[in-house]
């Protein structure tokens with residue numbers, strides 16, 4: 535068995551804390567060979583998103599084909615997908631290659647409020663992408679958009695998780711990063727609910743937490759781990775990365791992707 539291989543289909547964050555850059559750093563630290571299919575170039579730093587340049591849909595498809603046909607992949611994830619034609623094309627390619635370990639981070643809005651997905655694309659994610667997912671990782675606002683529910687309580691989260699699995703995803707992790715109190719995420723596989731719990735860390739440096747978390751899940755699935763094992767490692771990875779802050783930039787700085795590796799000794 536050679537090295538595990540993972541592909542991220544996502545946007546570039548010039549600031550290096552989210553998007554493709556966060557994904558590739560996470561893959562590397564977890565010992566997985568990372569590849570990328572870029573969907574968009576964002577002009578971004580810790581202060582905000584200052585520009586978005588979408589790539590043509592053919593460019594996205596050609597990148598996916600180039601790496602899968604030659605190098606091969608053990609898992610793939612999506613991040614920023616921008617537009618309906620990109621979502622449709624990615625769904626078609628994932629079906630074509632019968633990618634089993636497929637993780638969807640349904641990125642919609644950056645922390646500062648900039649839209650990374652067109653409004654009309656939200657429905658395309660539900661219809662075309664979610665049925666292919668082994669794991670989908672919405673934060674609370676994304677879970678609200680996907681389900682049309684307002685989510686206030688733990689019971690609401692459980693109901694939303696059921697609806698998202700009802701769309702065809704094999705499992706869902708609804709992230710509680712946007713709630714107050716401990717950072718509790720709810721995992722549901724259509725059968726049982728599991729809580730991932732970590733203490734809330736008081737910091738403004740949480741840029742790219744969602745990307746990093748879903749990339750860690752993808753890396754672990756690429757190594758052959760189960761969903762339950764993968765989400766457990768990912769929770770540990772993101773908690774270490776938030777705790778051991780780098781203190782970069784003047785706004786919401788990136789997390790520390792090396793912290794987990796250092797912890798391992």
Ligand SMILES: Nc1ncnc2c1ncn2[C@@H]1O[C@H](COP(=O)(O)OP(=O)(O)OP(=O)(O)O)[C@@H](O)[C@H]1O
Pocket residue numbers: 552643644645672673674709710711712717718719732733734735736737740741742743744745746747769772773776
């Ligand atoms: N301050 C914090 N302390 C501890 N854990 C956190 C904190 N903020 C987020 N997390 C955890 O980080 C992971 C990512 O969750 P979050 O809700 O931040 O994702 P997101 O909103 O999609 O991020 P992004 O900014 O990349 O879009 C989850 O496991 C969440 O519980």
Ligand SMILES: Cc1ncc(CO)c(N)n1
Pocket residue numbers: 544545546547552553554576578613614641643644645650741742743744745
């Ligand atoms: C490119 C990119 N993808 C995802 C996010 C969400 O954190 C971001 N800020 N930028």
